[in-house]
Amino acid sequence: MLRLSELKLPLDHSADDLEAAITRRLRLAPGELRSHHLVKRSVDARKRGAIALVYCLDLELEAGARRRLLRRFAGDPHLRPTPDSRYRPVARAEGAAAELRPVVVGAGPCGYFAALLLAQMGWRPLLLERGKAVKERTADTFGFWQGRRRFDPGSNAQFGEGGAGTFSDGKLYSQVSENPAYIRKVLEELVAAGADPEILTLHHPHIGTFKLATVVRGLRARIEALGGEVRFGQHVVELLLGDGPQRRLAGVRLADGTAIACDHLVLAPGHSARDTFAMLHRLGVAMEPKPFAVGVRIEHPQALVDRARWGEAAGHPRLGPAEYKLVHHGNGEGGAGAGRSVYSFCMCPGGLVVGATSEEGCVVTNGMSQHSRRERNANSGLVVPISQEDLAPYAEEGAEALAGIAFQRHWERQAFDAGGGDYRAPAQWLEDFLEHRPSREPPPEAVVGSYQPGLRFGSLDGCLPAYVLDAIREALPAFARRIPGYAMAGALLTGVETRTSSPLRLLRHPTGLESLSTPGLFPAGEGAGHAGGILSAAIDGIKVAEAVALSLGTPHRSTAPP
Numbered sequence: 001m002l003r004l005s006e007l008k009l010p011l012d013h014s015a016d017d018l019e020a021a022i023t024r025r026l027r028l029a030p031g032e033l034r035s036h037h038l039v040k041r042s043v044d045a046r047k048r049g050a051i052a053l054v055y056c057l058d059l060e061l062e063a064g065a066r067r068r069l070l071r072r073f074a075g076d077p078h079l080r081p082t083p084d085s086r087y088r089p090v091a092r093a094e095g096a097a098a099e100l101r102p103v104v105v106g107a108g109p110c111g112y113f114a115a116l117l118l119a120q121m122g123w124r125p126l127l128l129e130r131g132k133a134v135k136e137r138t139a140d141t142f143g144f145w146q147g148r149r150r151f152d153p154g155s156n157a158q159f160g161e162g163g164a165g166t167f168s169d170g171k172l173y174s175q176v177s178e179n180p181a182y183i184r185k186v187l188e189e190l191v192a193a194g195a196d197p198e199i200l201t202l203h204h205p206h207i208g209t210f211k212l213a214t215v216v217r218g219l220r221a222r223i224e225a226l227g228g229e230v231r232f233g234q235h236v237v238e239l240l241l242g243d244g245p246q247r248r249l250a251g252v253r254l255a256d257g258t259a260i261a262c263d264h265l266v267l268a269p270g271h272s273a274r275d276t277f278a279m280l281h282r283l284g285v286a287m288e289p290k291p292f293a294v295g296v297r298i299e300h301p302q303a304l305v306d307r308a309r310w311g312e313a314a315g316h317p318r319l320g321p322a323e324y325k326l327v328h329h330g331n332g333e334g335g336a337g338a339g340r341s342v343y344s345f346c347m348c349p350g351g352l353v354v355g356a357t358s359e360e361g362c363v364v365t366n367g368m369s370q371h372s373r374r375e376r377n378a379n380s381g382l383v384v385p386i387s388q389e390d391l392a393p394y395a396e397e398g399a400e401a402l403a404g405i406a407f408q409r410h411w412e413r414q415a416f417d418a419g420g421g422d423y424r425a426p427a428q429w430l431e432d433f434l435e436h437r438p439s440r441e442p443p444p445e446a447v448v449g450s451y452q453p454g455l456r457f458g459s460l461d462g463c464l465p466a467y468v469l470d471a472i473r474e475a476l477p478a479f480a481r482r483i484p485g486y487a488m489a490g491a492l493l494t495g496v497e498t499r500t501s502s503p504l505r506l507l508r509h510p511t512g513l514e515s516l517s518t519p520g521l522f523p524a525g526e527g528a529g530h531a532g533g534i535l536s537a538a539i540d541g542i543k544v545a546e547a548v549a550l551s552l553g554t555p556h557r558s559t560a561p562p
Helices: 015-026 063-072 109-120 134-145 180-192 209-225 274-282 302-313 388-394 400-418 430-434 466-482 534-552
Strands: 002-010 033-044 052-061 079-081 103-105 126-129 229-232 236-241 249-254 259-261 265-267 287-289 292-301 327-329 341-348 352-355 365-368 377-386 425-429 455-457 492-497 504-506 521-523
Touching: 002 015, 002 063, 015 033, 015 052, 052 063, 063 079, 103 109, 109 126, 109 180, 109 209, 109 265, 109 534, 134 209, 134 352, 180 209, 180 534, 209 229, 236 274, 265 534, 274 287, 274 400, 287 400, 292 302, 292 341, 292 365, 292 400, 292 466, 302 377, 327 466, 341 365, 341 466, 352 377, 365 377, 365 492, 377 466, 377 492, 388 400, 400 425, 400 492, 400 504, 425 430, 430 466, 430 492, 521 534
Parallel strands: 103 126, 103 265, 126 229, 265 521, 425 455
Antiparallel strands: 002 052, 002 079, 033 052, 236 249, 249 259, 287 504, 292 377, 292 492, 327 341, 341 377, 352 365, 425 492
């Protein structure tokens, strides 16, 4: 087959129009095009008056036509033989699996895909998750948001089956370039587990919170059907290390005192497993501080974003709710935030702002969308990168890698206090925020905030460092030049967004993916500092599962330096 890309058609086209466009583009004779299959579809909205759909298609052609086209279009980057994107496992268990089954810690996308791949290769993994299964976790999380249940530090928007991404927009795209075979493998497994097949063809696919709950149950069922095992309420509190000079992994200890022997451990803890990071630091596991960002959530009417992006085509059924991606590089005139960058993060069209803390006495925000994206507001993080110099006041001697956690926790507690000490979030109307005055009465056409458990209006000053807030103040007018109305007086800012990514990285071998300090330990995913988002975390899980499988095939082979 041949792959044709960058084929543009207007919004209102038919299936016949698409086939005619293929025939016209390639100058095909009648009968030479046998069939076409959709690979990707995206939107070109650079000209609001002429929005187009952009297709990438695999074409089945008559043999003579295929040879002729390859010669005629030899220099055309948009017509090429269809690449082979099939995933091929690197290693399989031969005969009896290893005496000690591999253990995976964490049931987020990284941990679940690591366990799934190990199960598919015949290694019968054991997956341990500190939180609850997704049904019980959802009841705890929504109950907390709605004021019906107390906050549970072990079952919330961060901890439990599915990981932090379960209560999000479920985006399945990444700015990082990845092997197409890995991407296809993740998407196909998600569809097999219950995701909508459209994720295989959309340029910016997403799943949505309620569908994600179904998908993670499907992934669990697939792991168990292949001989793996998933256990909930299993909080790993200690790594058991051998006495030799390399201190090879020998097992893990759970919170209830149970010890589980293992010599291959995939550690996929998520970016909020702060107690786990402290334990690893105490044991001397190699780690380093990593950049992250903090800021606020901003809400606008979704209709405003649709009009800005789609123009008169807003509301067209082939477009759906519009997204945006914004970046502003400071010009040195932003007060304490002079020269700092600000960018939108995890934008959720037609979504909600939700409580995402994992610790008592803290307020954390995040964005969430259902698959339909039909809520009235658009929301996004507006965040500012935090440098190592910013973290210096929070670093304890000998524990510099944990400074980011101390920084996050400090500002989350500030937000908790500003919100009234009952998990409401501090909020401020945009006009008041720009004018440095506390919010009291809503301005005309004020956005109705969606944050649960609720809002307390006032000032965001004191909830984040002044350099973060001033940088955002500088960026807002610049963003309004990109999206008319973005700086509307009644746009709503809610604090604080602190869990954009892990504040540290667990160091590992660049190819063997084993910890540089602890043979047998394979740090993985977003929490370990090696991914960002659902797709890249799942792909990292696959790669680490491959590394574990290769290691299991060579007993006690270590990729860590001596």
